[in-house]
Amino acid sequence: MRLPDSFLQELKDRNNILDVVSGYVNLKRSGRTMSGLCPFHGEKTPSFHVNAEQGYFHCFGCGAGGDVITFIRKIENLDYIDAVKFLAQRAGMELPEDGRDEAAAHIRGRIYEANREAARFFHRCLYSEEGKNALAYLRGRGLTERTIKHFGLGYSPNSRYALVRQLRSLGFRDEEIIRANLGFQGRYGSKGALDRFADRVMFPIIDLRGNVIGFGGRIMTDQKPKYLNTSDTMVFNKSQNLYALNFAKNAGEKRLILAEGYMDVIALHQAGFPTAVATLGTSLTTEQARLIARYAQEAVICYDSDGAGQKATARAIPMLREAGLLVRVLTVTGGKDPDEFIRSHGDQGPARFKQLLEASGNDVEYRLQKAANGLDLSQPDGKIAYLTACVSILATLDSKIEQEVYAGRIAAEVEIEKSSVMAQVEKQMRKRRRDQSVQEFREIQKATSGFGDAVNPQKSQNLRAANAEEALTAYVINNPDMANNIEKWIRPDDFVTDFNRRVYETVTGRIRENRPVSPTDLTQDFSEQEMSRIAGMLYKASVGGETLEAAKDYCKIIKQEKSSAKLREPLEDDEAKRLFEEIQKNKLGK
Incomplete structure (x- = not known):
């Protein structure tokens, strides 16, 4: 189902892209746009630009771009409809009933429901006869009943059918159970879904809106793997979420403690340190570092003191710094990890850990000390x-x-x-x-040449035509009143590359219907990656300037290239160099 143009226009008007992006990025005036450090890749000098007048953002470093909806999709890891809901809630707007993607929304809703019911089932099983060993294990790790309930900890029975049967009894189909990654398709003659988790202590993973989105399961024996985590689903991406952030964000502190695992986080919360969070079975990612920066000004790395923990610390420091955080490193003494340290000191554990926390040095001190070792x-x-x-x-x-x-x-x-x-x-x-400038130039060269282009794979072999098509399309978007003139000079069939033809046809079709063609108005017709490309077209047009005469020339080039049978040669660097030089001027605010 499609959203009405009038709704999208109001959504855009009430969610100014500068205001929205400024909530995530520190923006400064740079020529005709606002610029800042890109939130989608690590960088030291700004390559991320926001054009408030035209309503789009574009990063010439990583190619990310689009309108305000695309920005929220990327930064919050949401699909299109959920990003629209996010912005609608921000602006106090109601989403039109006929604008919901009913099928996708239904699937996501069923995954949330299945996860919620699974969490309830696992928690009940923890207090059953079958779960007594798991409960004893948690109590043996020093967890109180209050902590166990607070985190919703549970136990998955030693069976491949226990959860599946429970969910089936509640009306869930096997397809839904598998889609939620709570089960998997059995092989060798077995019928239907089988439980993914068996004989494990279960840790529900909860998002910032209170939804159970996945699980971590810990085996209590020496079997491998020690931890089994939910794979990515429609509602869960492990590289873009953090364990216990749903609690930590409400603690009212500007400092988050980054621990290594579920038990470390739970032990820290129980000991009076409610800002502890952890990654979800992976090394820290740039997305997680940015997520921490949304809720804190300072990150304290508190990884295990073994070799793997030290390597993870060294890897996390630059990511956290690039996200704009102050970084400190807490070195645990007299114990391998925070959980063990706190337990080993008994009643004095919390106080002793607080001493370590307050004495922790900044990341520079830590790295210099490691350099001397x-x-x-x-x-x-x-x-x-x-x-x-x-x-x-x-x-x-x-x-x-x-x-x-x-x-x-x-x-x-x-x-x-x-x-x-x-x-x-x-x-x-x-x-x-120098190295960064070379890398930036290579990125621009790659974008200009179309090499490895998944959005427009025909570009690299039709470079001159594709660049002219992009410039012409950007001109029409920016000057819809001139579309009639352009359509007299060129037809969609004259376009050489399929993607650019589709963008041009969509834009001119909307103009003929007297419908708006801002980036926000195009988001329903193009994917997130395609919107990044359209934003790139608009950014190049803003750098290079545009006139009706230039548009006429673009039409001629496209038609010439269409009729030409010669093979396209690899990129001549002139176009990339010109764009790079213009961008460098913009960086300097000239």
Whole structure:
């Protein structure tokens, strides 16, 4: 079912893209647009632009782009209808009844319901005769009845049919059980779905709206895997959610503690640290780092003290910094992880952990200390190795003052002049900037050439035509009153690439029907990836300028290329270089 144009227009008017994006990105004026660090990929210099007048965003670094609905889809990990609902709720609007995608909404609703009923079933089983070992295990880990109930912990019986039978009795079909990843299709003659989780302590995963979206299951024996987690479904993406964030976000603190597993988080909450969260069976992702940054200003990494935990810490630090967070590292002493540490100190566990938390150093201190480990700083080789590692660390810092402070300390440790340390830091920073510029140019070159283009795979072999098609389509979107003139000069059949033809036909068709053609008005006709491409067309047009004469030339180029039988040559870099130079000017605010 389609949403009315009038509703989309009001939704767009009441959700100004600048206001919405500013809730996630720190934007500053950059020429004719607002720019900031892209929330969809890590970067040090802004390549993310928002054009409020035309209602779109575009990142020339990673290619993300679209309207305000597309932005919410990407940043909140929602499908189209849920993103519209999100913005409608933000603006106090009601979603038209005939605008709901009934089929998809029904499937998502059934997955939520199945998960909710599964959580209830697992919790009941924990207190059954069959679940007594699981309950004893949780109590043996020091968990109180209040904590067990607060987190909705449960037990999956040692059977491949227990949950399936329960859900069937409640009216769920096997297809729905499998779609929710609560079961799997049996093989070798078995009929129907089988339980995915068997003989495990169960940890429900709850989203920010209170829905059970998945589970983690821990085996109580030495069998592998120790943890089994829900695979991605229509309502769950493990790389974009955090365990216990539904509780932590309401704690009223600007600091989140990032732990490694479910039990660490639960132990910390029980001990009086309700801002603890954990990833869901994977390493920290950039999406999760951005999610933390939405609810906190500071992240304290509290991973296990073993080798794997230290590697995970080193990997998480740059992600959290790039998300704009202050980062501290808590090193657990006298125990492998926070749960073990707190239990090992008995009644004093919470107080002792609080001391560790307050004494935790920032990530720079942590990295510098790690750089010195195993080195003899009284020897030249040790000093050189230490200095080399420290320079690499300081070169990643954005604050000149921070660099100066640490450079002075390092200089004293290796007995050289502070100016020598800073000279090496600045040299490495110049190299990083050059490397970044090269990478940005390659990204633009790739986008301009169409190489590896899943949205418009014909572009790379029809480059001249495709670029002209994009420029012409952007001109028509920006100048709908000129569409009649353009249609006299070119027909959709003259287009060389199928995707650009479809965009052009959609736009001109809407104009003929006297319907709006802003990016928001096109979101129902194109996917998230396709909307990113359309935003890219509009951004290139805003950089390069547009006139009716230029549009006429684009028409000529398209028709010439259509009639030409010669093979397209690989990209000549002129177009990419021109766009790159314009973007660099915009970055500098010129």
